[in-house]
Amino acid sequence: xxxxxxFSILTNGTLLTEEITERLSKYKKLSFVQISLDxxxxxxxxxxxxxxxxRAVNGLKLLNKLNIKSMVAFTFHHDNYKEIKPIIxxxxxxxxxxxxxxxxxxxxxxxLKIVDNTEFDYIRKxxxxxxxxxxxxxxxxTKIHANRAMQGIYSHSQCGYxxxxxxxxxx
Numbered sequence: 001x002x003x004x005x006x007f008s009i010l011t012n013g014t015l016l017t018e019e020i021t022e023r024l025s026k027y028k029k030l031s032f033v034q035i036s037l038d039x040x041x042x043x044x045x046x047x048x049x050x051x052x053x054x055r056a057v058n059g060l061k062l063l064n065k066l067n068i069k070s071m072v073a074f075t076f077h078h079d080n081y082k083e084i085k086p087i088i089x090x091x092x093x094x095x096x097x098x099x100x101x102x103x104x105x106x107x108x109x110x111x112l113k114i115v116d117n118t119e120f121d122y123i124r125k126x127x128x129x130x131x132x133x134x135x136x137x138x139x140x141x142t143k144i145h146a147n148r149a150m151q152g153i154y155s156h157s158q159c160g161y162x163x164x165x166x167x168x169x170x171x
Contacts, residue, residue: 010034010073013059014052021062032069032097035059039074039083040090047080060094070096076123076149077104078113084123088130092142100145101127123149 006029013035024030035056038044044053063070072091074084084101091099101123104112115123127146134140 005029006031008032008034008071010036011059012036012048012052013056015055016059016062018062021059021066021068024063025066025068030068032071033059033063034071034073035063037072037074037087037091038076039080040086043080043083057094060096064094064096069098071098071100072096074099074101075104076101076115078115078119081115081119081123085126085130088126088142088144092134092140095141097141098143098145100147101149103149 007027008031009024011033013033016033016035024033036048037053037056038047041053044056045051060070060072072087074087076084088099103120104114106112106114124146127144127149131144131146134142134144
């Protein structure tokens with residue numbers, strides 16, 4: 001409709017098929033499709049389930065094939081934060097259009113732990129360094145966004161930052 005300026009889709013990418021991406025390519029107001037990758041294959045599959053990494057990557061390749069803008073979201077926590085640099089390099093090689101990282105926000109009873117200050121500092125340094133390198137490389141298609149992760153400087157109880165999926169975002 002004319003009321004929609006643009007929209008994006010956030011997904012784990014595991015259900016994207018040629019048929020679905022073909023249909024998505026017809027939506028002129030689709031800004032991008034974001035796919036979650038929480039590390040390299042072994043780590044991502046440990047977090048999200050066996051085989052999910054390959055299916056998500058297949059989704060990214062299908063988006064590329066039809067020139068649909070893609071973005072990878074990396075949710076960092078204590079168990080995967082060191083995966084950020086390898087996953088950025090993977091995204092640049094694939095390539096994806098944009099990469100961003102966001103901190104894990106506990107929303108229930110699970111075993112994942114948020115990063116401590118030292119781990120967050122590692123994330124910050126990698127993001128700033130890789131963002132600068134990508135910006136200065138005229139052949140790099142992937143834009144590395146560091147700003148989203150910087151919200152992790154404060155705990156969610158201090159700044160009120162929380163996951164808005166299902167609240168102010170359609171899921």
